[in-house]
Amino acid sequence: xxxxxxxxxxxxxxxxxxxxxxxxxxxxxxxxxxxxxxxxxxxxxxxxxxxxxxxxxxxxxxxxxxxxxxxxxxxxxxxxxxxxxxxxxxxxxxxxxxxxxxxxxxxxxxxxxxxxxxxxxxxxxxxxxxxxxxxxxxxxxxxxxxxxxxxxxxxxxxxxxxxxxxxxxxxxxxxxxxxxxxxxxxxxxxxxxxxxxxxxxxxxxxxxxxxxxxxxxxxxxxxxxxxxxxxxxxxxxxxxxxxxxxxxxxxxxxxxxxxxxxxxxxxxxxxxxxxxxxxxxxxxxxxxxxxxxxxxxxxxxxxxxxxxxxxxxxxxxxxxxxxxxxxxxxxxxxxxxxxxxxxxxxxxxxxxxxxxxxxxxxxxxxxxxxxxxxxxxxxxxxxxxxxxxxxxxxxxxxxxxxxxxxxxxxxxxxxxxxxxxxxxxxxxxxxxxxxxxxxxxxxxxxxxxxxxxxxxxxxxxxxxxxxxxxxxxxxxxxxxxxxxxxxxxxxxxxxxxxxxxxxxxxxxxxxxxxxxxxxxxxxxxxxxxxxxxxxxxxxxxxxxxxxxxxxxxxxxxxxxxxxxxxxxxxxxxxxxxxxxxxxxxxxxxxxxxxxxxxxxxxxxxxxxxxxxxxxxxxxxxxxxxxxxxxxxxxxxxxxxxxxxxxxxxxxxxxx
Numbered sequence: 001x002x003x004x005x006x007x008x009x010x011x012x013x014x015x016x017x018x019x020x021x022x023x024x025x026x027x028x029x030x031x032x033x034x035x036x037x038x039x040x041x042x043x044x045x046x047x048x049x050x051x052x053x054x055x056x057x058x059x060x061x062x063x064x065x066x067x068x069x070x071x072x073x074x075x076x077x078x079x080x081x082x083x084x085x086x087x088x089x090x091x092x093x094x095x096x097x098x099x100x101x102x103x104x105x106x107x108x109x110x111x112x113x114x115x116x117x118x119x120x121x122x123x124x125x126x127x128x129x130x131x132x133x134x135x136x137x138x139x140x141x142x143x144x145x146x147x148x149x150x151x152x153x154x155x156x157x158x159x160x161x162x163x164x165x166x167x168x169x170x171x172x173x174x175x176x177x178x179x180x181x182x183x184x185x186x187x188x189x190x191x192x193x194x195x196x197x198x199x200x201x202x203x204x205x206x207x208x209x210x211x212x213x214x215x216x217x218x219x220x221x222x223x224x225x226x227x228x229x230x231x232x233x234x235x236x237x238x239x240x241x242x243x244x245x246x247x248x249x250x251x252x253x254x255x256x257x258x259x260x261x262x263x264x265x266x267x268x269x270x271x272x273x274x275x276x277x278x279x280x281x282x283x284x285x286x287x288x289x290x291x292x293x294x295x296x297x298x299x300x301x302x303x304x305x306x307x308x309x310x311x312x313x314x315x316x317x318x319x320x321x322x323x324x325x326x327x328x329x330x331x332x333x334x335x336x337x338x339x340x341x342x343x344x345x346x347x348x349x350x351x352x353x354x355x356x357x358x359x360x361x362x363x364x365x366x367x368x369x370x371x372x373x374x375x376x377x378x379x380x381x382x383x384x385x386x387x388x389x390x391x392x393x394x395x396x397x398x399x400x401x402x403x404x405x406x407x408x409x410x411x412x413x414x415x416x417x418x419x420x421x422x423x424x425x426x427x428x429x430x431x432x433x434x435x436x437x438x439x440x441x442x443x444x445x446x447x448x449x450x451x452x453x454x455x456x457x458x459x460x461x462x463x464x465x466x467x468x469x470x471x472x473x474x475x476x477x478x479x480x481x482x483x484x485x486x487x488x489x490x491x492x493x494x495x496x497x498x499x500x501x502x503x504x505x506x507x508x509x510x511x512x513x514x515x516x517x518x519x520x521x522x523x524x525x526x527x528x529x530x531x532x533x534x535x536x537x538x539x540x541x542x543x544x545x546x547x548x549x550x551x552x553x554x555x556x557x558x559x560x561x562x563x564x565x566x567x568x569x570x571x572x573x574x575x576x577x578x579x580x581x582x583x584x585x586x587x588x589x590x591x592x593x594x595x596x597x598x599x600x601x602x603x604x605x606x607x608x609x610x611x612x613x614x615x616x617x618x619x620x621x622x623x624x625x626x627x628x629x630x631x632x633x634x635x636x637x638x639x640x641x642x643x644x645x646x647x648x649x650x651x652x653x654x655x
Contacts, residue, residue, distance in 0.1 A: 020133075071322070084164050088139070096132045096133050112154070120150070170246060171192070175349055184614065191246055207241070231254065272355070278329030281340070285297070297341070299339070310571020330354040336352050355399070366384070399422060411444060442461070470607050488625065506580050507587065507609045512547075543567065546558045597644060603624060
């Protein structure tokens with residue numbers, strides 16, 4: 001109220017001052033006669049009118065147009081499908097709701113997404129009718145454990161959310177016991193992401209609680225995700241080694257003994273053939289330089305058996321030299337640690353590798369399987385070709401050479417290197433570097449061979465400047481078209497080899513039955529809904545689509561149940577049958593089907609796109625869903641209370 005009283009006061013003051021001035025003018029000129037008085041009166045009237053107009057303008061200048069707060073963003077609420085991001089996992093979806101001061105979602109508002117790290121893909125930056133915008137966030141190439149803060153802003157309002165990158169691991173292997181003043185012991189550090197893939201270039205730091213000397217061979221991990229460090233035992237006691245990498249701290253305990261207890265043979269990481277006679281492991285215990293006889297040594301192994309028996313631990317007694325020996329063997333391949341322990345003295349460990357020796361199968365994969373051609377002289381685009389070699393029992397065959405060769409390639413690409421050794425998991429990798437020429441779909445074929453006689457496998461990939469990647473997305477909702485038909489919304493996304501949305505791309509859509517079931521539905525009081533009671537055996541058996549060539553025609557030998565037609569037939573449709581992607585590389589379509597088929601038929605939904613003669617496709621298998629609202633009333637059975645394909649226990653009749 002106080003602020004409003006000041007402005008009129010100033011106007012009145014101006015007006016009074018103007019009248020005073022006029023009064024003075026009248027006073028001064030009163031002697032001038034009636035004509036002068038009339039002239040002065042006219043001038044005073046004009047001045048008063050001008051003053052009144054000025055006062056009115058001043059009053060108008062103080063009036064402001066109120067802001068419509070109902071359309072101004074006041075808050076931004078950020079939600080996510082998961083609060084954690086596995087370091088090698090897929091992206092999570094972020095949804096932000098832009099609201100006004102009354103917490104009502106605002107449509108048509110622009111939003112800006114920002115992340116402190118990781119890879120952020122904005123799906124929609126303009127709010128929909130609910131005020132929602134969305135984006136996708138992945139951990140990116142940085143596999144370190146950390147928090148990623150995502151901030152979403154609209155106008156002066158903003159909101160943020162923190163997500164934790166998780167599940168990267170750091171493993172340390174090496175001796176657990178040694179003597180003061182002994183030789184340098186080597187430890188291996190392996191950094192891996194959330195699915196166990198090696199992480200190259202990860203910084204590594206190592207410290208010793210006792211202050212024993214640490215010497216890193218390299219400050220970062222190599223291409224195999226590993227590095228090593230030397231440990232010199234100069235201070236006796238129980239030492240804790242702390243290895244830090246990828247935001248993870250891994251601790252391992254080392255017993256530094258003032259006595260001599262060590263593995264005599266074999267050397268660390270010795271390779272032992274699977275299912276062979278095994279390997280003798282000998283340890284020696286000395287005190288003051290002399291062997292100590294009669295000491296009981298307990299041996300154990302993390303894989304296989306000790307002393308040839310079907311046990312994982314055994315004991316042996318030291319002889320006059322202080323030596324104790326056991327035999328270790330295994331029927332399965334893989335790394336193992338043999339541990340020897342003397343009570344009240346300490347323990348020593350020996351890493352070994354049990355390996356299969358005779359390749360039986362070679363499985364080859366490419367990642368990615370489609371890529372763009374390189375510019376002449378460039379090696380930017382590459383695909384990792386991985387071969388997994390196993391024996392007849394499925395054991396990994398380690399340390400065996402695998403020869404890679406190109407069987408077909410019109411891109412004029414190269415393999416580097418041509419031969420690689422398998423690791424402890426039986427895996428060998430090389431790089432395929434495409435040339436400057438595009439190929440047809442699966443136009444590159446690469447073979448990997450191992451063993452003598454050789455066994456081999458192949459992988460195919462595509463080199464195309466417009467290689468496409470298709471994803472079909474769907475939610476958990478279905479709708480009624482009418483009382484007899486369901487519709488389920490779906491969306492297809494198309495991206496190029498770099499993950500960029502492809503706009504204006506035509507796609508052909510199709511839906512065909514994969515298999516069907518027989519039986520009926522029973523009401524489950526505990527769940528308050530109708531449950532399927534399948535009768536097709538063996539459970540959960542499915543009757544395959546009789547139209548084996550998917551041509552819609554009943555061919556000879558296809559009528560398995562003898563009803564004179566292909567079963568189940570094309571009982572679902574996609575609407576429309578062809579779509580074109582929008583600016584976000586997205587196109588919407590729907591699947592429609594009769595309600596009686598819900599829960600009884602599995603369908604294969606497929607999207608196909610062709611660019612420069614190369615066809616890309618993606619499909620999803622889906623059991624036709626039923627609406628919960630149609631199976632919740634015991635008094636009203638659902639349309640498919642009995643399978644449209646009857647109740648028989650087998651697929652060879654129509655009953």
